[in-house]
Amino acid sequence: MLEIRDLDAAYGDIRVLSGVSLTVGPGEIVALLGPNGAGKSTLLNAIAGLLRPRAGAVRWQGEDLTALHAHLVVERGVALVPEGRRLFGTMTVEENLELGAFAARARSARAAGFERVYALFPDLRDRRRQLVRALSGGQQQMVAVGRALMAQPALLMLDEPSLGIAPRLVASIFAALGEINRAGVAVFLVEQNVQAALTLAHRAYVLESGRIAAEGAAADLLRDPHVRRAYLGPLAVSRA
Amino acid sequence: MSVLAQQILLGLLIGGLYGLAAAGLSLVFGVMKVLDVAHGELIMLGGYAAFFAVAVLGLDPFGSLALVIPASLLFGAVLYLGLFAFVVRADEETRVKNSLLIGFGLALAFHALAVRLWTADERSIVTPYGGSVFMVGDLAIPLVRLLSLILAFLLIGGLHLLLARWRWGKAIRATAEDWQAALLTGIDVRRAYLLAFALGTALAGAAGTLVSIAYSVSPAIGLEWTLKALIVVVLAGLGSMLGTFVGGLVLGVAEAASAAAFGGAYREIVGLVIFVLVLVARPKGLFGR
DSSP states (O other), X not given: OEEEEEEEEEETTEEEEEEEEEXXXXXXXXXXXXXXXXXXXXXXXXXXXXXXXXXXXXXXXXXXXXXXXXXXXXXXXXXXXXXXXXXXXXXXXXXXXXXXXXXXXXHTTHHHHHHHHHHHOHHHHHTTTSBGGGSOHHHHHHHHHHHHHTTOOSEEEEEOTTXXXXXXXXXXXXXXXXXXXXXXXXXXXXXXXXXXXXXXXXXXXXXXXTEEEEEEEHHXXXXXXXXXXXXXXXXXXXXX | OHHHHHHHHHHHHHHHHHHHHHHHHHHHHHHHOOOOTTHHHHHHHHHHHHHHXXXXXXXXXXXXXXXXXXXXXXXXXXXXXXXXXXXXXXXHHHHHHHXXXXXXXXXXXXXXXXXXXXXXXOBOOOOTTTTOEEEETTEEEEHHHHHHHHHHHHHHHXXXXXXXXXXXXXXXXHHHHOHHHHHHTTOOHHHHHHHHHHHHHHHHHHHXXXXXXHSOBOTTHHHHHHHHHHHHHHHHOSSOHHHHHHHHHHXXXXXXXXXXXXXXXXXXXXXXXXXXXXXXXXXXXXXXX
């Protein structure tokens, strides 16, 4: 359903992605792992239409997304929760969620969208009239996920949703991602918390220096010595 | 004492127009990160549009707003599509530089055009209620100026509601705050830019109408109004239209008080002093977010 083939991307003269190919199937949870600076965010931004790739294709349900403006990518059912959340801080929780349903595909389902988000994150219902910047990091991340869900996506992409968030809230956000997936939404997850990501995901790719260095079923990667050494630390290796 | 009170009242009355003049500039700058230094010239053109709507078509002076506002809206859309749409494709730093060049060019062109078409004479719309003044205690309140202040307030209130309630109003606010995040929620930010610029131009047209009713219009007033608007934008900060209105009132009163204290010669300097003081003490303005 999402098929990326031979994607090259660069910022000016600095090449960030070289020949990246990967797929995310319907209903799948796919994790993208890799060190800082590997190009993970760049890949998500290229899919979302914020960045024009140099070469290669991003096909989504048969259509090439690289030709579309970012707002039309949302309209096709691909939503991104960006790194650092990027919420509208001077607006309320409710206004942020409402803007999430701006795309035509989502507008008629707005009421159902609100219910869905509040059912996933009950905290937000009580805080819907509060300004987003007054919330904790974890609550803000819930709003960010909720805002993307309001677009009624068929593919939800997340860039480091656990970054700077209390562990308890990370667990509840990951639980919500599982629940979103069970409702039929494919999830493409960039995450530094490798243990949590591989526990949740079905499959995963490892991106290093702009190239796919490894791929496989999440359970297999979790046992892979290279992955464990590089991303789970020495303790994990000795316990394996 | 009553002389000072009278001065301050007159300052308050013109301050409302400063606020209205600044609202359009603030909207355009806040949303597009583009500094339209031809904003005062747009006010000047609005003033002439109203003048001729009254003189030629025989409209009621305040009623001419019903014509000038939609015409300015359309004119703003054309200006955006013809000139500023190319500027917003650049990154933010380049945007400001390029928009300054375009803005100064436009200001010169509009000024020259206005002199050519309508001569450099000062004109003012003559209202049927003319110079009527009513007294509250010792204070003399000119009726048209009071009506202008009230209309300026209503227009800014209307804009505030539009930005708070309308679907695209919220999209404009979202774009002002973070245009990439706005794109990710499915907002066509270029359309948000177009709307913001058209609305900003409509506000300039409305301000020009009130200026030519309550004061006067000539081809040369543009720069002065651009400066007033800039001072108010810095004074009030971005992000709140009602704050911008209050900022306008503050500038009007400050100018009047200083004129009363030091004489009228220093009137224009007060605004610039406030401009610098606010930049030093509160870079985000009194009401900025």
